[in-house]
Amino acid sequence: MSSNNESQCYFVQLQFDSFLDGELTGNQQEAFLQHVNSCAECAHEFRYAQTIQDGLMDLPLQDCSEEALAPLRDLAQGAAPKNTDSASASGSWLSDLAQWLGAAPMGLRYAFPVLLLAAIGLITVPQFLEQEQGTGGAPAIAANQPSATGTAPATTPVQYSPEDVAQALRDLTTALEYLNQAGQRTESMVGGRFLINPLQNRLNASFDRVRDNVRSEIAGEEI
Amino acid sequence: MLEQYQQAIEQYRQRVYSFAHYSLRAREDAEDITQEVFIKLWQNWQKIDHEKLNAWLMRVAHNAVIDLVRRRKNPAEQIDDYAEPEDQATTSEEASAKVDQEAFREELMSSICALDDPFRSIIIMRDVQGMSYADIQHTLDMSESQVKVYLHRARRRLRESDVLRNRFEQLSGTANPAARREVQMKVVKPAAD
Numbered sequence: 001m002s003s004n005n006e007s008q009c010y011f012v013q014l015q016f017d018s019f020l021d022g023e024l025t026g027n028q029q030e031a032f033l034q035h036v037n038s039c040a041e042c043a044h045e046f047r048y049a050q051t052i053q054d055g056l057m058d059l060p061l062q063d064c065s066e067e068a069l070a071p072l073r074d075l076a077q078g079a080a081p082k083n084t085d086s087a088s089a090s091g092s093w094l095s096d097l098a099q100w101l102g103a104a105p106m107g108l109r110y111a112f113p114v115l116l117l118a119a120i121g122l123i124t125v126p127q128f129l130e131q132e133q134g135t136g137g138a139p140a141i142a143a144n145q146p147s148a149t150g151t152a153p154a155t156t157p158v159q160y161s162p163e164d165v166a167q168a169l170r171d172l173t174t175a176l177e178y179l180n181q182a183g184q185r186t187e188s189m190v191g192g193r194f195l196i197n198p199l200q201n202r203l204n205a206s207f208d209r210v211r212d213n214v215r216s217e218i219a220g221e222e223i
Numbered sequence: 224m225l226e227q228y229q230q231a232i233e234q235y236r237q238r239v240y241s242f243a244h245y246s247l248r249a250r251e252d253a254e255d256i257t258q259e260v261f262i263k264l265w266q267n268w269q270k271i272d273h274e275k276l277n278a279w280l281m282r283v284a285h286n287a288v289i290d291l292v293r294r295r296k297n298p299a300e301q302i303d304d305y306a307e308p309e310d311q312a313t314t315s316e317e318a319s320a321k322v323d324q325e326a327f328r329e330e331l332m333s334s335i336c337a338l339d340d341p342f343r344s345i346i347i348m349r350d351v352q353g354m355s356y357a358d359i360q361h362t363l364d365m366s367e368s369q370v371k372v373y374l375h376r377a378r379r380r381l382r383e384s385d386v387l388r389n390r391f392e393q394l395s396g397t398a399n400p401a402a403r404r405e406v407q408m409k410v411v412k413p414a415a416d
């Protein structure tokens with residue numbers, strides 16, 4: 001085999017794929033076929049390449065079994081896939097819910113959160129109102145108790161027995177009597193000190209005696 | 224959406240499964256990958272450009288195959304559901320000159336599976352499944368020239384397979400080892416890439 005033929009064979013074999021793909025021009029195809037028909041080795045190699053290419057193109061499209069596709073059909077019909085190793089497919093119920101919402105019509109997609117909020121409100125609001133009503137409806141005796149801040153006590157009211165009420169009234173009477181007695185005494189400022197009435201009475205008596213003495217002395221002098 | 228999703232399954236199930244099966248040569252793995260691809264299709268239905276659904280599906284399938292191959296670097300973990308090539312070659316040599324076309328097909332599929340990626344994926348997509356260069360470009364995120372170069376190399380690697388060469392020689396009945404070596408040298412010599 002001459003070097004000229006060798007180089008020709010080399011270039012022709014480089015064109016196998018282009019010829020098989022129909023990418024050669026008319027002249028290139030003619031030259032290609034002319035060489036292949038005249039060169040046994042290139043013809044053999046071309047048959048080999050063509051056999052492989054035909055074999056590739058004849059390989060059939062294979063089909064997946066229906067059993068393997070069953071989880072996909074379940075998924076499409078809204079059920080969770082039954083048998084899959086995919087971590088993303090076995091996501092939480094929240095992701096399933098999100099997928100379901102994503103697949104739902106637009107109206108249902110927005111109606112679902114609204115209905116969910118309404119249901120939560122229907123459950124929680126009555127409980128809250130009942131609790132508020134319980135604190136506002138305390139017994140009268142508790143409501144009448146004085147409060148330092150003027151606001152309603154946060155704790156539940158204490159229930160008093162009749163005995164407790166009677167004792168409280170007796171204590172109140174004693175306190176009032178004490179206040180009456182204390183109110184009968186008056187305070188006087190004498191020498192920078194507050195003096196209560198009994199002492200003032202004694203002082204007044206002393207002043208009266210002094211005054212009487214002074215008057216008697218004056219009368220004696222006049223006599 | 225449900226109807227469209229089921230239509231997509233029916234339309235592309237063979238293509239996705241075939242790609243996985245020719246890549247892995249294991250039926251159960253191919254079924255797992257098919258499931259995974261269509262579950263991801265369901266999960267990403269709203270985000271996908273449905274004009275390029277074929278390319279999207281094949282991209283997901285391609286990535287799933289690569290992930291599985293990486294996970295199973297240990298050959299002992301691989302599952303082969305096809306006949307042993309060596310046994311078939313020996314049987315064919317001893318039997319007769321008439322070559323079993325089915326055996327050649329098995330050899331061809333095994334040789335495809337033995338290719339590295341992206342040679343394997345490109346030759347399956349282009350030559351087996353007949354995908355357009357544009358779809359392969361979108362699937363593998365390559366330019367058209369890159370796809371053509373990889374396809375050319377993949378075909379050449381297949382032709383360099385000794386198993387396929389022997390099977391062809393038996394098929395054509397023109398076994399000529401000396402001539403074969405000479406032609407093989409010519410094919411390998413250029414190293415154009």
